[in-house]
Amino acid sequence: QVPFEQIFDVRAVRVLVDDIPTCYQVLGIVHTLWRPIHGEFDDYIAAPKENGYRSLHTAIVDEEGKTLEVQIRTHQMHYENEYGIAAHWRYKENGRKPDMSFEQRINYMRRLLENIQDESQDAEQFVEAMKESIGGDRIYVFTPRNDIIDLPDGATPIDFAYHIHTEVGHRCRGAKVNGQMVSLDYRLKTGDRVEIITANRGGPSLDWLNADLGYTKTQRARQKIKHWFRKQDREKSISLGRDALERELKRLGMEDYVRAEIAQIAGYPSVEHMLAAIGFGDITASSVVSKVVQLEQRREEEKRDELIPKKPTTSKNGDHGIDVAGLGGLLVSLASCCHPAPGDPVIGFITRARGVTVHRIDCKNIINTTEQQRLIQVNWRDDHTQVYSVPIEIKARDRGGLMRDIGGIIAEQGINMTNVNINISDKSIALFRLVMEVTHVNQLSLVLNKIDMMPEVIYVRRLMSAPTPE
Structure with a gap:
């Protein structure tokens, strides 16, 4: 893993010139005007990469103390780097006026190749990425510097962050769209201007992989998240997996289930293997619990x-x-x-x-x-028209509009709530007890997960009392 401060290609500029001697002249000018960073110069013109890539790479520190990567190459090198060696004929035929629609299709394929190089991606995931990148509707959003980012319809701020840079995605903690704070599961629309709020340290959340929560749309983002968790220490991943599973069981009032039996139902040889898989992002805690319910x-x-x-x-x-x-x-x-x-x-x-x-x-x-x-x-019976009353308890740090925001999440899922009781302690801790009218336990799991992701919420769980049988 590389510390964030050692990543120099977050900000980059590419300089295209007519011939090779001019490449080195530009390099000299850059190193004269700004201080180069030691160990960050690569001459891929004198020593091309195995795939034929040619360019000069250097990193410098500008007047504001920020790092900047500079790439210097000829126009012909640029086309060969972007489109492969077969671009020789294309460059000679079209001069320096590329076909933009062709270039966009090439960019789609480049993204797919980046994803498939990740060892954790299987053939099914590659096919899904292919469908996502080539088919379906697209949206076009802006960065704070007015760069246009092309994403699939339904993309979220997290998808946007991973498109900008992997480390930006890993450290994403919030987002502003058109100057307003939005949740990380917000669906971006064409024309939105998106700004990502990052932390200095930390990583992604396992909840981002839960398809029911809708935090990520693109295979690119999901693969980067899974790759991050796979690089973590196994003991840490087991701990993350245990926390996620216990949280899901508690939400649904299923804490009494034997963990070894849950592991067997989910198809793992031991509880430790199951928890590691959850912690690595191979499977979500909600899908494990769902398998238990289905088997029962x-x-x-x-x-x-x-x-x-x-x-x-x-x-x-x-x-x-x-x-x-x-x-x-x-x-x-x-x-x-x-x-x-x-x-x-x-x-x-x-x-x-x-x-x-x-x-x-x-x-x-x-x-x-x-x-x-x-x-x-x-x-x-398979009847999703009838509703069932389920008591819920939510403990959260109180603030203005908290009940409105919780009610909004519940209403978005088409769930009615009744018998709402709220108690506020002297320490500004709010305890909500209410009844949700749901059609299925999966609908209940989804809404409890969304409420639990609110920053003020300490816990949310399903309630059970214990009088004698009627």
């Missing part, structure tokens, strides 16, 4: 015939989107002790007077019940 659902379906050999029928009396195996016409209600939502592994408890109450399978009341004979197999 399949297990429930496989057990249906063992529990009740009769052909399943569906209860229609206020069934909340639940199929009760073997019984029809029963009243179905959702347990208030664990508040199950679609996607949660569930089981039914046959009450004495109120039909079947549906609990999460990890509900403490179900685990501790002594009446196992009253448990019955139940399953969610």
